[in-house]
Amino acid sequence: MDMDELCRRLAVILAVEEQEPADWSEVERLASELQQQLPIDATPEAVHHYLDDADIRARDEKYAVRQRLEVRRFVETGGYDDGTPIPIWGCALVLLVGAGLVNWLML
Numbered sequence: 001m002d003m004d005e006l007c008r009r010l011a012v013i014l015a016v017e018e019q020e021p022a023d024w025s026e027v028e029r030l031a032s033e034l035q036q037q038l039p040i041d042a043t044p045e046a047v048h049h050y051l052d053d054a055d056i057r058a059r060d061e062k063y064a065v066r067q068r069l070e071v072r073r074f075v076e077t078g079g080y081d082d083g084t085p086i087p088i089w090g091c092a093l094v095l096l097v098g099a100g101l102v103n104w105l106m107l
């Protein structure tokens with residue numbers, strides 16, 4: 001599935017979810033169909049969470065708003081944020097501390 005098709009299908013799910021009242025069974029059905037066709041390693045984590053969490057969004061409006069904003073940004077711009085990048089100096093620091101600990105234990 002290409003990104004245009006993914007974005008089109010996510011937009012359909014968002015539209016169903018944002019109707020008043022939301023048809024949560026239809027949202028879950030559409031999400032499940034889409035999720036079965038997605039490669040897990042080639043799709044943003046935010047999309048997978050969105051597709052998994054319809055039941056949570058139905059109960060928690062704040063969570064629903066946050067997830068919809070993330071997925072809508074992906075649909076409209078293709079951009080997403082899968083977390084906070086760890087700076088290279090942070091990795092180096094962890095390695096140094098680990099090496100120091102191993103050295104200390106060997107003494």
